[in-house]
Amino acid sequence: MxxxxxxxxxxxxxxxxxxxxxxxxxxxxxxxxxxxxxxxxxxxxxxxxxxxxxxxxxxxxxxxxxxxxxxxxxxxxxxxxxxxxxxxxxxxxxxxxxxxPVRPQPAPSIDSASVDTATTAPVVPPPPPTAFTPNLPAGMRLVGDSDFDSPNVPGIEIINWDRNTVQSPTTHGVALMTVDGRSVVRAWFPEQHAGNGVGPMTITTGEMNSRSHYMAVRLRYSANYQFHTNTEKLLYPVLVAPGAGAPLLNVGRDGELAGFNAPMNGPVAPLVTALSPAGVIPIGRWFHVEYYTRLNSPGQSDGEQRVWVDGRLVLDRRNVSFVVHGAQVLFLRGRLDFTRGGGASGVLTPLGGQWVDVDRLAFYSGN
Structure with a gap:
């Protein structure tokens, strides 16, 4: 028994x-x-x-x-x-x-002896570009915008992979906090860690289903931050087509932007290579990144990708084939990601760990 x-x-x-x-x-x-x-x-x-x-x-x-x-x-x-x-x-x-949520009901009509007119809400045009989005292309639609005063943001989701919300030098984690008098979302990495393709946080949108994507973000890496020797994720949107990869932009060991040098799903396996000069991504201070990508037409190399750091154009790619597909591939979601490397790094994180703060983030979609 x-x-x-x-x-x-x-x-x-x-x-x-x-x-x-x-x-x-x-x-x-x-x-x-x-x-x-x-x-x-x-x-x-x-x-x-x-x-x-x-x-x-x-x-x-x-x-x-x-x-x-x-x-x-x-x-x-x-x-x-x-x-x-x-x-x-x-x-x-x-x-x-x-x-x-219940579908909004149409406004009542106004009836008179000579008029039968439906009352409709006025069409509100999208706001013009601001200092936070100076290079926003025309015709883009706002998907989500947050300065992280609250974790509940329409159009944006913060994913804390380890669900740790109390900062510790021995864990990964994510927390909302006040830094330099502003609300931020902080993601931190444990000390003496090799990376191994692990990270604490992803910030993503709902479904966009659009050919173009623009993202603006203000962030700061801690002064002791060690970038991964195999590059680490930063700008990492998701495409609709399974297996199509992503027009990602990683950060290299020396602060350069790195990405694929060929279509990720093409006949030849692409390599992640440096696409910008070293040092365009700084550490120890606040800086502002704008990212814009328009996916290529089916069978064409007419895609484009641009990145501005503190208003300066640091990457300008034209006539690019991001994906090989018989139909037009779209962005499924915008995504900001903090994952260190696709394997172990020869440079460990420093004692006490390291962190990155995100002060504001906005996603836009377009055709």
């Missing part, structure tokens, strides 16, 4: 589970809203997501997924079932639900 109890206890410990699961709303418009699910599974190699609108997807044991849902005309909930899987064996399913 004791052996049977022990075996049952071990099976219980090894059962697939979902200790963390969450559902939220993002990128709300008058007609639709994006439902975003995030999860972490234990003892599972995948998670099945069954959305209330009939869509079913299978994803990894830890991640995020989203689906666009039409806003209802009356109050309604939207359900999602997450099931952890280990091979074909399913663990306990978890059901989540979120209240959908």
């Amino acid at each position: 004791k052996i049977m109890v022990l075996v049952a206890g071990l099976l219980s410990i090894a059962a697939q589970s979902l200790p963390y699961r969450h559902v939220a709303l993002r990128q709300q418009t008058a007609d639709s809203v994006t439902v975003v699910a995030s999860w972490t599974a234990q003892n599972a190699d995948s998670v099945r997501l069954a959305y209330g609108n009939g869509i079913t997807r299978t994803r990894g044991p830890r991640g995020r997924d989203s689906v666009r849902v039409a806003r209802p005309n009356s109050a309604a909930n939207f359900g999602l079932t997450l099931t952890p899987l280990r091979g074909s064996v399913a663990g306990a399913a978890r059901v989540l639900s979120v209240a959908l």
